[in-house]
Amino acid sequence: MPDSSLLIVVVLLATTVVLVGLLKWLRLPAIFAYLLTGVLLGPHALAVVPDLERTRQLAEFGVVFLMFSIGLEFSPAQFITMRRLVFGMGSLQVLASLAAFLGMAAVLGLGWRSGVVVGGILAMSSTAMVARVLAEKMESASRHGRIAISILLFQDLAVVPLLVLIPALAGDRAALPAALAFAGVKAAVVLLILLVLGRPVIRPWFQLVAQRKSSELFTLNVLFVTLGLAWITEAAGLSLALGAFVAGMLIAETAYRYQVEADIAAFRDILLGLFFITIGMLVDLRLILADLAWILALLAAILIIKGAVVWGSCRLFGFEQGVALRTALVLAQAGEFGFVLLSLANQFHLLPAPVLQPLLGAMLMSLMLAPILLEHNGWIARQLVGSYRRSRERALREIRGIQLKEHVILCGYGRVGQSIGRVLEEEGIPYLALDLDPARVRQAQSAGESIFFGDASRRDVLLASGLADARALVVTFGDVTISRRVLAVAAQLQPQLPILARAHDDSQIAILEAAGADEVVPEVTEGALMLASQTLLQLGFPMSQVLRRVRRFRQERYHVFRASFWGGSEPGEDRDSPRLLSVALGDTGWAIGKTLAELDLPALGVQVTALRRRGIRGRDPANSMRLRAGDVLVIFGDPKSLQAVEQFLLEGPDAGAFATPNKD
Structure with missing residues (x-):
């Protein structure tokens, strides 16, 4: 009899594949597909996937690799450059949002612990969604884009103390101040030890592994370092995610950062998808439908409070109304780290069920609205702010x-x-x-x-x-x-x-x-070429020989150097060097009606680089292309071959250099 666990995995994968494909076609984020999979297959709906503790433990690794990726992006130089926005506006947004939602929780009669948790959860915005959409819309370098990225960077850092704070809140109330102080000191000591001891070790260790030239070994080493540090922080009473964040920061300072990021991308995305599936499994559609009015009210509160806090922060830092409104629209949604904190709070029973379901539903709805706000933030700002x-x-x-x-x-x-x-x-x-x-x-x-x-x-x-x-x-x-x-x-x-x-x-x-x-210039290649040229000059090679070598390299590499049109004279160049020539067939050219394969021009010593037809130029035309009246062929070769082929195309093989000799 087939293993039922395997059947569950197959159903889970099939549902996810279908939903991810469908939502991608609808141009919606894949996170919706994972959440919807959890909702449909979870214990509150079809109950195909049981709410097992081992499933949650596996999903935690998605959060581990997400925090590892954030650690890889942690650049001290970047933070120094953007310190005013990151630490100034970022801290103001997080603290003000936390305080505002804490006050809202107090009005609704929740305890202060639940209020702090709700405030921390809702202070987060979606780093993955916002960063991707801003990059796609070319808004990362704009003022509202830079502000949003700066605030998101601080939010990502703020997750670390919140991961320490939430378990401490679940302890005894009388011992809470001591527990918080102990947790803070313990976190600082563990981080200091890992960073101090890890910095001198991690670089030579990765260099040693890379010298083996095995991609499997390199990937295994990344997993070993990441999960090893995660285990150390968990053993110290902290979270797995905190150790992964430290691992990312350590590796970010090495030359292997980008290779590591590429290697863990698949693990991170798949396991993070599993994490969001487990979040979806928390959703009870019956409770959400029963509390729909409360959820819509909470959704409005999230968008309004977060938007107002971000807008006010921008105005306080001197940005005009249009930029402030665009930033507020970009950051108004809940974020993936909010779900991480929500899951952690649920494990420690810090949120009662009547609060958990409406909060979860409102966060999901805010994410559903986020693509619309992100895509049209400029249009909305222009409609609401006349000066903008x-x-x-x-x-x-x-x-x-x-x-x-x-x-x-x-x-x-x-x-x-x-x-x-x-x-x-x-x-x-x-x-x-x-x-x-x-x-x-x-x-x-x-x-x-x-x-x-x-x-x-x-x-x-x-x-x-x-x-x-x-x-x-x-x-x-x-x-x-x-x-x-x-x-x-x-x-x-x-x-x-x-x-x-x-x-x-x-x-x-x-x-x-x-x-x-039409032409692409890779800066790494050009930098290497200049270094090679300077090296040859330092070794005593004459300037003329170095310049010839540089010119030959570029002629082989770039169309713009390899294929140049010449005028009557080119000072300093060999008169017999290859060049481009345009041949207009007109209405009577012999080659009209023939394909490039039939003409076989490479056998005559030239190469066809482009074909111009009715004002439209096509590079490297196919051999099956049949020439028409009015076409212009662009050919490349030495001057003698170009002249002969031009005559051949216009007058046929019986003319000029390709004429058949008279045997009489």
């Missing part, structure tokens, strides 16, 4: 007022964008830069540079910047997701415009080219 709407319209008018022609559009004006701008300026080429960092825009504008505040992924902004009259568009963002959004919009609006993009390394070239870039 007018400022955006004024920014578009400023961009349109420039009225440049034959210019270059720079998307992003960080260090890379500014360097490109200086080169263009020295060559007398006009440019217009778009950036979402208001401080950078303000400083650069005051210096007289052609930069404007604008989202380069928006159609109206690109059109206002003169995309139709531009000579080229350069995407300088370091984030490939943001670059893909800009490329997709620009390529759709102006497919004939040359578009260049920056990449971190070779792995991103194909992604950005598929999104619409």
